[in-house]
Amino acid sequence: MRGVYIHIPFCQQICHYCDFNKVFLKNQPVDQYIESIGKEFQLMKEAGHSFEQVETVFLGGGTPTALSVLQLDRLLTIVGQYIDVPSLREFTTEANPDDLSEAQLFILKEKGVNRLSIGVQSFNERLLKQIGRTHSVEDVERVITTARSIGFENISLDLMYGLPNQTVSEWQETLDRALALDLPHYSAYSLIVEPKTVFYNRMIKGKLPLPGVDTETEMFEMVIDRMNAANRQQYEISNFAIPGYPSFHNLIYWENSHYAGIGAGAHGYLGTKRYANVGPLKHYIDHLEEGILPLKEVHEVTAGESMEEEMFLGLRKIEGVSMEHFARKFGRPIQEVFGQSIEKLQQQGLLQMKEDRLCLTKKGVFQGNTVFEQFLLEE
Structure with a gap:
């Protein structure tokens, strides 16, 4: 982490x-x-x-x-x-x-x-x-x-x-x-x-x-x-x-990296799991009094979900997403996974390519949510 x-x-x-x-x-x-x-x-x-x-x-x-x-x-x-x-x-x-x-x-x-x-x-x-x-x-x-x-x-x-x-x-x-x-x-x-x-x-x-x-x-x-x-x-x-x-x-x-969430209602992302702790204070304290981690829910992040998150978290950064890093992390070129979405957003003037990076245009910064939803993969 x-x-x-x-x-x-x-x-x-x-x-x-x-x-x-x-x-x-x-x-x-x-x-x-x-x-x-x-x-x-x-x-x-x-x-x-x-x-x-x-x-x-x-x-x-x-x-x-x-x-x-x-x-x-x-x-x-x-x-x-x-x-x-x-x-x-x-x-x-x-x-x-x-x-x-x-x-x-x-x-x-x-x-x-x-x-x-x-x-x-x-x-x-x-x-x-x-x-x-x-x-x-x-x-x-x-x-x-x-x-x-x-x-x-x-x-x-x-x-x-x-x-x-x-x-x-x-x-x-x-x-x-x-x-x-x-x-x-x-x-x-x-x-x-x-x-x-x-x-x-x-x-x-x-x-x-x-x-x-x-x-x-x-x-x-x-x-x-x-x-x-x-x-x-x-x-x-x-x-x-x-x-x-x-x-x-x-x-x-924003780099879709791993972190621990500690405390009532905290969220974390460790390994391939995103998790949330219980929120009510009494429940949180009681779990720990009993020697049990205070988990409310644990979600196993699929490869597809991780690739989605890499895009809509990474594109929040003005420098955008490194295509080389994406390929190294997921073993697949970014164009193979999201090629159609990238082309569509480039045509709309919302996404641009700068050397190795995909990033929002100035217009895209103002329409971030429109861009991010294009990177949701179909099940």
């Missing part, structure tokens, strides 16, 4: 768009959950999974920084018992601007975390309240100043567009404020309304006034133009960085 994802499901506040496995922090068995993560590491090791070649660790959520300083310290100590943290290429934690304290930053730094991914979404106070965020614009600027003073250089901001009642000028202002911070990495995602969220319930009642497709496209064009002008290279559809500062952990996903 190349990466390890660790899920921390606790939140001080539930955002209106979030469909990840999460619970309110108050009155939850947080300490017991952290110890269960250690037990899952141990059981995975006993099952023959080696953590020796791990390149990246990612703490996601939920909100990892909802944990107290002592809880963070204990969690990171457990991680260090199974993974050689000093040798990692990247160790990221997600964080919210309003619950990331100086004391937490010190312990994160001390325990080897070297990258912060901060959920900002917007620099507009009205929109922040509307999407269920509790931080202020000042919180963002304060926490970045503090993080830099402690020695964190590799900081990323998550931004979101296509929000209810969001205007193009409001999105432009958010980009202005974000880029003024001069950070090495930015992610910009369009809002996707998922089932079992506050926004989904509002949408089915006709009470979620979203920008139209044309406005959302204009916002996407704007972020690409603004990031390019600021020398933040678009290396994946939604991600922009200066050279040397991509999200190496997320590249493992």
